[in-house]
Amino acid sequence: xxxxxxxxxxxxxxxxxxxxxxxxxxxxxxxxxxxxxxxxxxxxxxxxxxxxxxxxxxxxxxxxxxxxxxxxxxxxxxxxxxxxxxxxxxxxxxxxxxxxxxxxxxxxxxxxxxxxxxxxxxxxxxxxxxxxxxxxxxxx
Amino acid sequence: xxxxxxxxxxxxxxxxxxxxxxxxxxxxxxxxxxxxxxxxxxxxxxxxxxxxxxxxxxxxxxxxxxxxxxxxxxxxxxxxxxxxxxxxxxxxxxxxxxxxxxxxxxxxxxxxxxxxxxxxxxxxxxxxxxxxxxxxxxxxxxxxxxxxxxxxxxxxxxxxxxxxxxxxxxxxxxxxxxxxxxxxxxxxxxxxxxxxxxxxxxxxxxxxxxxxxxxxxxx
Numbered sequence: 018x019x020x021x022x023x024x025x026x027x028x029x030x031x032x033x034x035x036x037x038x039x040x041x042x043x044x045x046x047x048x049x050x051x052x053x054x055x056x057x058x059x060x061x062x063x064x065x066x067x068x069x070x071x072x073x074x075x076x077x078x079x080x081x082x083x084x085x086x087x088x089x090x091x092x093x094x095x096x097x098x099x100x101x102x103x104x105x106x107x108x109x110x111x112x113x114x115x116x117x118x119x120x121x122x123x124x125x126x127x128x129x130x131x132x133x134x135x136x137x138x139x140x141x142x143x144x145x146x147x148x149x150x151x152x153x154x155x156x157x
Numbered sequence: 158x159x160x161x162x163x164x165x166x167x168x169x170x171x172x173x174x175x176x177x178x179x180x181x182x183x184x185x186x187x188x189x190x191x192x193x194x195x196x197x198x199x200x201x202x203x204x205x206x207x208x209x210x211x212x213x214x215x216x217x218x219x220x221x222x223x224x225x226x227x228x229x230x231x232x233x234x235x236x237x238x239x240x241x242x243x244x245x246x247x248x249x250x251x252x253x254x255x256x257x258x259x260x261x262x263x264x265x266x267x268x269x270x271x272x273x274x275x276x277x278x279x280x281x282x283x284x285x286x287x288x289x290x291x292x293x294x295x296x297x298x299x300x301x302x303x304x305x306x307x308x309x310x311x312x313x314x315x316x317x318x319x320x321x322x323x324x325x326x327x328x329x330x331x332x333x334x335x336x337x338x339x340x341x342x343x344x345x346x347x348x349x350x351x352x353x354x355x356x357x358x359x360x361x362x363x364x365x366x367x368x369x370x371x372x373x374x375x376x
Contacts, residue, residue, distance in 0.1 A: 018176050020288040023220065024281040026183040030190055030209075032274035037194030039266030040259050045244045046199065049206050052237065053190050056213050059229075063222045067297050068290045074306040077298055078314070080225050081307070084232050085318050089325035091237050095244040096332035108248045111260055 023064035030057035044098045044108045048091060055087045175292060179219050186212030197258045199250040203241050210234050220290070222298030 030053055037050025059080045066076025102108045172180070189208035196202050210233040217226035260266075296302070307315060 018173065018179060018220075018290045018292055020285040020290055021282050022176060022179050022183065023216065023290075024285055025278055026187065026216070028277035028281055029187055029274055030213075032270045032277065033187070033190045033194055035273060036266050036270035039269060040263045041194065042257060042260045043199060043250065043255075045241055045248065045250070046194075046202055046258065048244075049202060049241060050194055052206065052233070053193065053209065056210060056233070059225075060213060060216060063217055063220055063225060063298070064290065067220050067222065067292070068288065070291075070297065073310050074297070074302070077222060077225055077303065078307060078311045080222075081228060081303075082314060082318055084225075084228055085322060088232055088237060089322055091240055092325055092329045093332070095240055096329040098244060099247055100332050102248045109257075 020064065020068055023060055027057040027061040027064070030054075030060070042109055042111055044101070044110055045095070047110060048094050048098070051094075052087065052091065055083060059083055175219055179216060182212050182215045182219070186216065195259075197254045197256065198252075199245055199255060199258065200242070200252065203238055203245060206241070207234055207238050210238070217298070220298075221292055221296040223296060224298050224300045224303040226298075 034050045034053030034055075034057060037053065038047055041047050041050060062076040062080045062083070066074060066080075069076070098108050101113065105113065107113070186209050189205045189212060193202050193205040193209055196205065210229065214226045214229040214234070217223075217229060
């Protein structure tokens, strides 16, 4: 078999997963895209292992290890997603902006208490109470 | 093509049966993957992921890596997709079309993915233009061979992997456990004051305290 077939298929699958990671909004769909990328790497490992006829079969061993690590990763990732969903009420990666550098609409509740009086611009004053109320509703 | 055949390699234009099968299954796998990352129905994305991962298992079989193919079917199709479906269910994913499944930067993502795909495919085809995999002979990934190399050369990473799986198990339990103290701490002061007042009222005088509590609930 020509080596370009599995290599090109793996490259295209990896880029499909890359698009999914960048474009999806739901966290679980992002995890699915990460699985696609990991599988593309696995296909590359198996194809090159079969091509090189390695006596140690490092490619296939690494593929098995990658599958096990992916299983562990999906377990931990889903636990984190469920914890975030329980405390925030959403699993939308675009709304989880607690550590974002911009201070619009989703600042920490302590910061809004301190800074809502004077330092905030008028545009932020319109959006800050909504974000604060949403946060309080999610944490209650 | 004659030169390639003379050099001991099959040509581009004479694909073998294995290559045709690989190509067809690869097209199906890639199509399922594309549907997985573009569909607006979240549960359908998980089910199309099953098709993509199953197609990859068939590709492993065509590459004579049998053990990895069955491990792929067992772990990916059997457990990871089920975990993802449970995750979708527990996060109350909407059944049916959800219009906000894709982020706003979809076109930027499409550009990045298309650029990287073009670069990767160009480099890979250019590098492995004249390379063929020899699939004849004994299977290189049968259970016999896999067991031999795994427990002859890779025993220590294998055992370290079991420690990693244990750590992942403990971590998942710790992360998904309901931490009652911290949730009480993060509640608003108003709610805790009400609860404390209610508790002291019931503790001081049970009969009237119950009346107070029911009155508060009604009001």
